[in-house]
Amino acid sequence: MLMIMVSQPKVPERTVPRSLLYIRILGDLLNTGHEFVSSRELADLTGLQDSQIRKDISNFGAVGKPRVGYPVRALKELLEDRVYSKADPVVLFGVGHLGKAIARYPEFQSDRIHIAAAFDTDARKVGGTVGGIRVYSLAEAKRVVRRLGAEIGINAVPKAAAQEVVDLMVEMGIRGIINFSPVHVAVPAGITVRNIDLTIEFMTLLCDM
Amino acid sequence: MLMIMVSQPKVPERTVPRSLLYIRILGDLLNTGHEFVSSRELADLTGLQDSQIRKDISNFGAVGKPRVGYPVRALKELLEDRVYSKADPVVLFGVGHLGKAIARYPEFQSDRIHIAAAFDTDARKVGGTVGGIRVYSLAEAKRVVRRLGAEIGINAVPKAAAQEVVDLMVEMGIRGIINFSPVHVAVPAGITVRNIDLTIEFMTLLCDM
């Protein structure tokens, strides 16, 4: 059995993305002047069960007021405190159509995700910018990543180059990878990978219908 | 084994996307001339447990041969038979950066996903094409969707228009929606939504590290 290191009080894996959703909604509620919100209202806004929401929130502590609901600002701050890591710079590998769309994705600005540099092998792209992000050659990547202290990388290169680029990423100190390539990439222990596979998302939708 | 046998034997929800992954890998194995594959080998190729793979496959029936593994072609056909819906045409709403990247996503061609039309409100885009897909105005959408018989829609419009466009999609007969907007969209019962929320994917990676 492997040793699993948990430094923080453990929260169920699936409450994490839900909590990020709550944070976003609480931000909207705050902007529209709401002071309190009930689990029932959050359920309507998210499509989840109210009991689910109470359970999720109770993982982090008790801030709700019976009869009134949760104070929006305090709840948002509580969740942010427990769930956010510090916003590290992110680097992007591959400035094809998908990479470009990611670089320009408007929500990242408002959600503390900062893409600090991009890398591509295409000499015509190197030296330019995309969505305000400077594009470097792959040869420069190691140096740039070290300088930025980036630990998160987005893999948006073509399928055939995916494993090779992921190996490079690991070598230069990247510890978390969002992989958009529709292949399983192997990484050493201690490196976290999240796969976003558009084809499988589509197919799953077809199967769910 | 119990004697209760429903006419549509139900498959656990999470085996569906995994099975789609198996189908893709089996296709690759077939192309490289492999005749048999063991659950152990599939485990190495996917990063899953071998017992998980045997369990998944056993949901669909028994095709493996002890000592030899699974016959690649027969297993692929079995999974496709059970897991694929017929490849309906898909329509795309919103031809911004993300919509464009989706329209041009190269894996869709090889994976039977056919985006048949795109819609946008920008008059400069209407009448043109993106990745070979014709762009229509939103006013034309109802007619085009009806004509194509499309039941799957991709929502890649800006956040502020998301619910409005989803309502339109439902009204014109779309029954499955891939939603890239970072908001919860409400749909009537019987409509399936899959959300791909890039911000939450990122944040979750940060939290997992």
Place this chain on the structure above:
DNA sequence: ACTTGTGAACTGTTTCACAGCA
């Protein structure tokens, strides 16, 4: 010997139901 197929155990997640409180 080696690999499938599968009950059984285990682990994790969601939902229920209600005590307790303002």
Place this chain on the structure above:
DNA sequence: TGCTGTGAAACAGTTCACAAGT
């Protein structure tokens, strides 16, 4: 009364361990 917070129950998914087949 109307809400939170939570133990308990129900449910779902994964892993184990081994019988059976070739």
